[in-house]
Amino acid sequence: MRLQLMTWMEVEAYLKRDRGIIIPIGSTEQHGPIGLIGTDAICPEVIADRAAEELGCVVGPTLSIGMAQHHLAFPGSIALRPTTLIAVIKDTVLSLARNGFERFYFLNGHGGNIPTTAAAFSEIHAERSLNPGLGRPAVRCKLASWFAFQSVSTLCKELYGDRDGHHATASEVAVTQFAYPEHIKSVPMDPAPPRPRPFYDADDYRSIHPDGRIAADSFLATPEAGGRLVAASATAVIEDYRAFMAEV
Ligand code: NI
Secondary structure (H helix, E strand, O other): OEHHHOOHHHHHHHHHHOOEEEEEEOOEOOEOOOEOOOHHHHHHHHHHHHHHHHHOOEEOOOEOOOOOHHHOOOOOOEOOOHHHHHHHHHHHHHHHHHHOOOEEEEEEOOHHHHHHHHHHHHHHHHHHHHOOOOOOOOOEEEEEEOOOOHHHHHHHHHHHHHHHOOEOOHHHHHHHHHHOHHHOOOOOOOOOOOOOOOOOOHHHHHHHOOOOOEOOOHHHOOHHHHHHHHHHHHHHHHHHHHHHHHOO
């Protein structure tokens, strides 16, 4: 159930029997010659929807803009500053907590979001630690990345080995091809060279990785592989979400 497609009365009824929500979180940034700009938001959104069908839980609006400053030299990329993303996550969680939601399972699609999201959670959890008299139930936030479950990384290895790469990976492109087959792109490209050195800002990144990929052979992506990855990740999310909701 997508929150965006529910009425307030339906949400109120849901809160009488359940207090959990999955919130997809991603980024809006270039993903090489064939990867969609929305890749990092689309992947967790699709997997969250699939998992929620079985869990019967609500999926919140995707937080689709994240930590993308490295990509700003490529058109279409949008970046928040870390402090902005912290504020967005905090206000989103506290709004929904005001309504009665208590457990927030963020399903992430972008490795660069992880430190900032962890900082936002620390801010949220500190609110109650610093103000014990808040008078509302404790809020708990958990972060999981769709690609980081053991079963998913094993499948990525099996499908692509080292050619999956680090950015614009074949596996994430495959998931978007499965989700949006009408938007599959085809651009000739060579195998990506290995990552030569770290980068620091957007111009630095583009000078090292001129087509946007990092060591990733995105052209190996297929919608069939994407379907397998979505299924594997959704299965892992279902188990992980249930364990989170069962925590005492
Ligand atoms: Ni990505």
